Amino acid sequence: xxxxxxxxxxxxxxxxxxxxxxxxxxxxxxxxxxxxxxxxxxxxxxxxxxxxxxxxxxxxxxxxxxxxxxxxxxxxxxxxxxxxxxxxxxxxxxxxxxxxxxxxxxxxxxxxxxxxxxxxxxxxxxxxxxxxxxxxxxxxxxxxxxxxxxxxxxxxxxxxxxxxxxxxxxxxxxxxxxxxxxxxxxxxxxxxxxxxxxxxxxxxxxxxxxxxxxxxxxxxxxxxxxxxxxxxxxxxxxxxxxxxxxxxxxxxxxxxxxxxxxxx
Amino acid sequence: xxxxxxxxxxxxxxxxxxxxxxxxxxxxxxxxxxxxxxxxxxxxxxxxxxxxxxxxxxxxxxxxxxxxxxxxxxxxxxxxxxxxxxxxxxxxxxxxxxxxxxxxxxxxxxxxxxxxxxxxxxxxxxxxxxxxxxxxxxxxxxxxxxxxxxxxxxxxxxxxxxxxxxxxxxxxxxxxxxxxxxxxxxxxxxxxxxxxxxxxxxxxxxxxxxxxxxxxxxxxxxxxxxxxxxxxxxxxxxxxxxxxxxxxxxxxxxxxxxxxxxxxxxxxxxxxxxxxxxxxxxxxxxxxxxxxxxxxxxxxxxxxxxxxxxxxxxxxxxxxxxxxxxxxxxxxxxxxxxxxxxxxxxxxxxxxxxxxxxxxxxxxxxxxxxxxxxxxxxxxxxxxxxxxxxxxxxxxxxxxxxxxxxxxxxxxxxxxxxxxxxxxxxxxxxxxxxxxxxxxxxxxxxxxxxxxxxxxxxxxxxxxxxxxxx
Ligand SMILES: Nc1ncnc2c1ncn2[C@@H]1O[C@H](COP(=O)(O)OP(=O)(O)OP(=O)(O)O)[C@@H](O)[C@H]1O
Ligand SMILES: [Mg+2]
Numbered sequence: 189x190x191x192x193x194x195x196x197x198x199x200x201x202x203x204x205x206x207x208x209x210x211x212x213x214x215x216x217x218x219x220x221x222x223x224x225x226x227x228x229x230x231x232x233x234x235x236x237x238x239x240x241x242x243x244x245x246x247x248x249x250x251x252x253x254x255x256x257x258x259x260x261x262x263x264x265x266x267x268x269x270x271x272x273x274x275x276x277x278x279x280x281x282x283x284x285x286x287x288x289x290x291x292x293x294x295x296x297x298x299x300x301x302x303x304x305x306x307x308x309x310x311x312x313x314x315x316x317x318x319x320x321x322x323x324x325x326x327x328x329x330x331x332x333x334x335x336x337x338x339x340x341x342x343x344x345x346x347x348x349x350x351x352x353x354x355x356x357x358x359x360x361x362x363x364x365x366x367x368x369x370x371x372x373x374x375x376x377x378x379x380x381x382x383x384x385x386x387x388x389x390x391x392x393x394x395x396x397x398x399x400x401x402x403x404x405x406x407x408x409x410x411x412x413x414x415x416x417x418x419x420x421x422x423x424x425x426x427x428x429x430x431x432x433x434x435x436x437x438x439x440x441x442x443x444x445x446x447x448x449x450x451x452x
Numbered sequence: 453x454x455x456x457x458x459x460x461x462x463x464x465x466x467x468x469x470x471x472x473x474x475x476x477x478x479x480x481x482x483x484x485x486x487x488x489x490x491x492x493x494x495x496x497x498x499x500x501x502x503x504x505x506x507x508x509x510x511x512x513x514x515x516x517x518x519x520x521x522x523x524x525x526x527x528x529x530x531x532x533x534x535x536x537x538x539x540x541x542x543x544x545x546x547x548x549x550x551x552x553x554x555x556x557x558x559x560x561x562x563x564x565x566x567x568x569x570x571x572x573x574x575x576x577x578x579x580x581x582x583x584x585x586x587x588x589x590x591x592x593x594x595x596x597x598x599x600x601x602x603x604x605x606x607x608x609x610x611x612x613x614x615x616x617x618x619x620x621x622x623x624x625x626x627x628x629x630x631x632x633x634x635x636x637x638x639x640x641x642x643x644x645x646x647x648x649x650x651x652x653x654x655x656x657x658x659x660x661x662x663x664x665x666x667x668x669x670x671x672x673x674x675x676x677x678x679x680x681x682x683x684x685x686x687x688x689x690x691x692x693x694x695x696x697x698x699x700x701x702x703x704x705x706x707x708x709x710x711x712x713x714x715x716x717x718x719x720x721x722x723x724x725x726x727x728x729x730x731x732x733x734x735x736x737x738x739x740x741x742x743x744x745x746x747x748x749x750x751x752x753x754x755x756x757x758x759x760x761x762x763x764x765x766x767x768x769x770x771x772x773x774x775x776x777x778x779x780x781x782x783x784x785x786x787x788x789x790x791x792x793x794x795x796x797x798x799x800x801x802x803x804x805x806x807x808x809x810x811x812x813x814x815x816x817x818x819x820x821x822x823x824x825x826x827x828x829x830x831x832x833x834x835x836x837x838x839x840x841x842x843x844x845x846x847x848x849x850x851x852x853x854x855x856x857x858x859x860x861x862x863x864x865x866x867x868x869x870x871x872x873x874x875x876x877x878x879x880x881x882x883x884x885x886x887x888x889x890x891x892x893x894x895x896x897x898x899x900x901x902x903x904x905x906x907x908x909x910x911x912x913x914x915x916x917x918x919x920x921x922x
Pocket of ligand 1: 211214216234235236237238239240241242243252285
């Protein structure tokens with residue numbers, strides 16, 4: 189299953205090869221392989237603590253984690269050598285499970301600076317940017333006075349998630365990773381987010397990786413593949429039916445499989 | 453340098469200059485004695501009462517022990533004998549642009565300040581460029597009857613007003629450094645705003661005629677008569693390089709009934725400077741006194757802007773930020789005394805420490821027994837950027853009337869990896885991310901500043917964060 193060096197699929201937008209990573213002495217990811225083609229949407233499911241957020245953090249370049257082995261490639265380019273902001277400029281985006289508050293940093297200002305940094309100064313200027321910003325906020329039902337609030341400071345759970353998607357729409361990444369963006373969103377919010385993801389990926393060269401505990405959002409985005417992460421390894425990959433199976437049966441039936449493969 | 457050296461003023465040959473030719477030489481006197489104090493007063497041809505108060509203040513300074521709080525170690529290392537107490541011309545110095553440290557010149561460049569202005573800011577030359585601007589502003593003020601002079605001219609031209617208010621809010625006996633300032637003061641601003649006059653634009657110290665450099669012992673007196681208002685701004689965000697190691701100013705504000713005074717200061721001293729300043733204002737009935745005070749840099753700053761709420765319904769606000777980097781100690785805070793009923797006060801203090809810097813908040817709020825229904829709100833927040841740096845708070849409340857509503861919040865925070873990572877994931881380098889967090893922390897202060905100062909301060913903090921993370 190694991191691909192060695194040189195065998196990488198250059199068609200893939202994201203290619204994760206035999207990724208082993210952890211923090212301090214704790215191993216969290218124990219050999220992950222994953223390949224997402226342009227235009228595809230994949231999902232990762234798995235119990236609490238199985239390593240989903242860790243995988244997302246490592247793709248984005250969180251400095252606290254150490255990669256012991258393996259590669260992460262974006263369109264064939266080694267991401268692991270890049271700083272997080274360089275990865276962002278290459279087109280990687282992470283919608284955080286727990287977005288961080290930055291008191292005193294105004295949303296409008298922050299969005300403009302982020303767009304300037306990732307898409308270039310021109311994209312962040314003038315009436316075009318304003319128009320784009322207003323349209324995206326309308327799509328997500330975010331009121332205008334949000335622009336003068338401080339980044340994630342005092343936002344409700346759902347507001348934080350909508351703000352993450354607002355950034356997704358404005359930053360136009362090649363690869364969007366959404367870490368439990370559906371958790372804490374109301375039903376309309378989930379539909380809105382799903383529509384946003386579909387619009388950003390389907391029929392484009394971009395791709396998305398959705399981390400979730402619920403099949404609801406997957407009904408709206410119809411992922412091409414669903415992967416199940418247990419104990420730091422992907423133990424099962426399938427189509428939408430896998431999400432339904434998990435919903436009904438939980439993860440236990442996969443544990444024996446994991447054990448058989450010597451993972452858990 | 454030898455005592456009493458006479459040097460030709462470096463900027464004396466400016467064609468466009470508006471220096472008084474008599475003032476084209478500077479004399480340095482080192483060390484302090486009654487003789488020096490009397491000489492200063494004599495050279496300025498001051499009235500006898502001023503000479504007398506200077507001499508009394510000098511003796512008080514000599515007898516008064518050093519404060520035993522703040523940084524006693526640093527205070528006791530001040531070498532009073534090596535300080536020059538008077539520049540005869542009161543303008544310019546013999547400094548050379550080449551003597552200004554490279555690091556400071558770099559900062560000027562990065563802040564995008566033109567060279568002429570850089571030289572002025574660093575004290576190397578006088579600022580001529582702003583003369584035109586100065587004149588138009590000054591004419592506007594004159595039409596409204598506002599007096600805006602340097603303190604020496606104020607004393608000459610409006611002796612009656614100066615005599616009435618000088619040392620009325622900060623007596624020379626207040627503390628060792630107010631005594632020192634009273635003994636040797638030179639320069640500073642004198643402002644009188646007549647009844648009911650509202651000065652719309654913030655008045656900036658550097659438009660002041662014949663007072664181009666921040667003096668060592670500035671003395672400022674602002675009187676806002678009944679129902680008038682003024683916003684005074686001094687200082688700048690660019691680093692103020694100074695060869696003088698001791699700066700000890702005194703600022704007195706008088707807000708008559710219904711008047712409003714806001715006094716905004718931004719100072720960015722180089723880290724050889726002791727900045728020991730006494731600032732106090734008095735607010736009569738329904739008057740407001742606000743201190744907006746930004747302290748960046750210096751070896752040691754000890755500064756606690758104070759307001760005496762003397763009249764019923766008066767209001768005080770002290771909003772301050774302090775940044776202490778390597779080799780810097782900011783001991784700053786606020787004092788408010790509620791002497792009358794229905795008075796309100798708000799103190800917001802924010803400090804950032806980095807690279808082993810020290811920040812201390814020292815605050816005193818008192819409410820007297822007879823003052824009913826007062827409201828006090830104190831918030832002090834500290835942001836510590838690394839393990840070597842330190843932050844302390846010393847809040848004191850003396851509430852003697854039980855009807856007072858008093859709120860006090862304090863917080864100490866650090867920048868977390870997760871916060872930095874969040875911002876970095878949006879395309880911002882680690883330093884940019886840190887600057888965003890730091891500027892966000894200072895935002896409640898920055899939004900009080902006139903636009904150009906706000907922009908400069910944000911840029912300055914971004915520069916300070918540069919190269920701070922390996
Ligand atoms: N910074 C960290 N320090 C120590 N342990 C960590 C750290 N981050 C993650 N871990 C550990 O790694 C394991 C995987 O955590 P991770 O956050 O990736 O789980 P997850 O699959 O996202 O879980 P959830 O569904 O609850 O979000 C957990 O046991 C967690 O405690
Ligand atoms: Mg998680």
